[in-house]
Amino acid sequence: MSTEILERPELKDADTGPEMFHYVRKEKIAESAVMGTYVVALCGETFPVTKAAKPGSPVCPKCKEIYDSYRE
Numbered sequence: 816m817s818t819e820i821l822e823r824p825e826l827k828d829a830d831t832g833p834e835m836f837h838y839v840r841k842e843k844i845a846e847s848a849v850m851g852t853y854v855v856a857l858c859g860e861t862f863p864v865t866k867a868a869k870p871g872s873p874v875c876p877k878c879k880e881i882y883d884s885y886r887e
Contacts, residue, residue: 836868838878857881 837856839847847854847864855861858877868874 835873835875836866837862837875838882839864 837858837860839854839856843852843854844864846852851863853861853863856875856878858875858881860875
């Protein structure tokens, strides 16, 4: 028996790329999380809400650009 430590990297599906969070209408988030309905992000991507973003999480660049343009 060996005492060598083996590390296993976390593997992601190559097709999905890095996980990014999108800007979505606030009132649709809870509905999607509970009912499983799809939401439409500012960038146009549609998906069901399955996770909450944590501070510092990567944000979709297209969503961020659109959101920032609304705030100006």
